[in-house]
Amino acid sequence: MSETAKVAREAVPPAAEDMSAPFTIGTEAYISREYARAEREKLWRKVWQQVGRIEEIPEVGDYLTYDILDDSIIVVRTAPDAIRAHYNVCSHRGRKLIDTPPGAKRARGKGKHFVCGFHGWTYNLQGQCTHITDRGLWEDTLTEERTRLGEVKVDTWGGWIWINMDPQCEPLRQYLEPAATMLDPFELGNMRCRWRRWIIFECNWKVALEAFCETYHVASTHPEFMKFGDFRGWARAQGKHGNIGYDAPKGLDENQAKLRLGSGSDPRVSTAEMQVYTWEQVNTNTTQTLVDASKRLVKELPEGTAADKVLRHWLDSARRDDAARGVIWPTVDPKHVGQSGTSWQIFPNFQIGHALNNSLCYSARPYGYDPDKCIFEAAVYELYPKGQEPQTEWEYLAADDPRWGTVLPQDFSNMAAVQQGMKNGGFRGTLPNPYRERNIANFHRNLARYMGTAAPGKLK
Ligand code: FES
Numbered sequence: 001m002s003e004t005a006k007v008a009r010e011a012v013p014p015a016a017e018d019m020s021a022p023f024t025i026g027t028e029a030y031i032s033r034e035y036a037r038a039e040r041e042k043l044w045r046k047v048w049q050q051v052g053r054i055e056e057i058p059e060v061g062d063y064l065t066y067d068i069l070d071d072s073i074i075v076v077r078t079a080p081d082a083i084r085a086h087y088n089v090c091s092h093r094g095r096k097l098i099d100t101p102p103g104a105k106r107a108r109g110k111g112k113h114f115v116c117g118f119h120g121w122t123y124n125l126q127g128q129c130t131h132i133t134d135r136g137l138w139e140d141t142l143t144e145e146r147t148r149l150g151e152v153k154v155d156t157w158g159g160w161i162w163i164n165m166d167p168q169c170e171p172l173r174q175y176l177e178p179a180a181t182m183l184d185p186f187e188l189g190n191m192r193c194r195w196r197r198w199i200i201f202e203c204n205w206k207v208a209l210e211a212f213c214e215t216y217h218v219a220s221t222h223p224e225f226m227k228f229g230d231f232r233g234w235a236r237a238q239g240k241h242g243n244i245g246y247d248a249p250k251g252l253d254e255n256q257a258k259l260r261l262g263s264g265s266d267p268r269v270s271t272a273e274m275q276v277y278t279w280e281q282v283n284t285n286t287t288q289t290l291v292d293a294s295k296r297l298v299k300e301l302p303e304g305t306a307a308d309k310v311l312r313h314w315l316d317s318a319r320r321d322d323a324a325r326g327v328i329w330p331t332v333d334p335k336h337v338g339q340s341g342t343s344w345q346i347f348p349n350f351q352i353g354h355a356l357n358n359s360l361c362y363s364a365r366p367y368g369y370d371p372d373k374c375i376f377e378a379a380v381y382e383l384y385p386k387g388q389e390p391q392t393e394w395e396y397l398a399a400d401d402p403r404w405g406t407v408l409p410q411d412f413s414n415m416a417a418v419q420q421g422m423k424n425g426g427f428r429g430t431l432p433n434p435y436r437e438r439n440i441a442n443f444h445r446n447l448a449r450y451m452g453t454a455a456p457g458k459l460k
């Protein structure tokens with residue numbers, strides 16, 4: 001941190017909910033090579049990480065791999081109701097057991113066992129070594145304990161598969177609270193991917209995630225959205241995690257604010273305009289059903305209908321339209337919807353932007369030990385009629401690919417510029433908005449607990 005910073009480093013308040021004071025965060029966590037190296041031991045080998053969806057491995061023998069820095073993990077379905085995770089390395093001489101296909105982010109396949117390509121040692125789905133050529137030459141030393149694949153903790157929540165490399169880790173459910181309880185009513189496990197893309201950014205993984213976890217940037221980065229409404233967003237510290245949402249404008253409850261109902265002189269028109277724009281330019285946060293229902297508002301409601309009535313009519317008719325094709329939205333108390341906000345930041349690197357019939361999720365992780373590079377993923381989910389779920393796979397999409405639309409590239413344009421700016425000798429550390437970016441300060445407080453350095457400092 002720069003000497004010129006008028007900052008006193010002091011103990012960060014213990015209460016998770018209290019991160020309302022102004023904080024500053026030094027640049028170490030974003031740009032230091034030593035810090036990036038230390039993340040492997042101190043962070044990534046200790047935390048629960050989301051590695052894929054349960055529906056990606058529906059049948060016994062289906063597997064996928066997940067790589068994080070030097071570690072690679074195989075997640076495999078071993079029984080109709082059981083999933084296991086193994087380190088992706090052969091016990092013989094250390095060859096990676098399952099290779100990642102060139103240009104892909106991971107491997108995905110199906111098999112009865114895993115055969116190492118080097119000398120043919122073979123493992124069953126449970127990770128036991130079942131074949132070793134010349135086994136007798138080792139005398140009786142090749143015990144199951146010595147030869148089986150290393151075990152990794154695995155569990156599921158929200159439709160996702162999560163792994164943890166720390167044998168002493170706390171249970172997933174406990175780790176995820178209070179996010180798990182707040183998000184359970186949205187039944188995210190029933191949603192399926194509409195699209196999922198990944199990209200490599202020239203910035204630290206924290207810079208990438210932090211570009212998507214606050215609403216403070218919307219007015220400047222996405223000015224075209226301001227004509228649809230100017231809802232101020234909040235951010236809260238939620239223990240290890242955080243969440244954000246929109247403040248309710250006068251006359252609207254929090255639930256309505258969450259949906260950023262189009263404002264303007266005629267909410268029927270602006271709601272439809274915002275839906276169409278979002279659908280066409282971002283293809284996130286909404287569905288065809290919601291868009292179609294919004295387009296009918298002008299026909300179905302008289303001029304002058306109040307904003308709250310427009311919202312109710314729109315959502316009710318979209319819910320009905322979906323029900324008619326077998327897509328049942330969960331029923332969630334509007335108060336709970338409001339409190340849950342628009343998205344949750346799950347420590348350390350996953351964000352769930354939840355809604356009743358769709359969600360938008362981001363994750364980011366380091367690309368090797370280069371602090372200036374990361375792998376970023378975006379995935380959009382929605383509820384589908386049974387049997388009509390699309391089959392998708394991760395697709396690499398360069399930042400200038402038109403399929404990203406016009407809105408997300410506006411966010412992308414900040415990534416490398418922030419990373420570069422953080423290294424500028426004149427930069428004195430970040431100044432997150434104490435109300436609208438509080439989750440960022442909270443994230444760094446939690447991160448510092450794992451890393452033992454770079455805690456946010458209170459601004460004086
Ligand atoms: S390294 Fe796998 S069989 Fe030799």
Ligand SMILES: [Fe+2]
Pocket residue numbers: 211212217218221222411
């Ligand atoms: Fe954005």
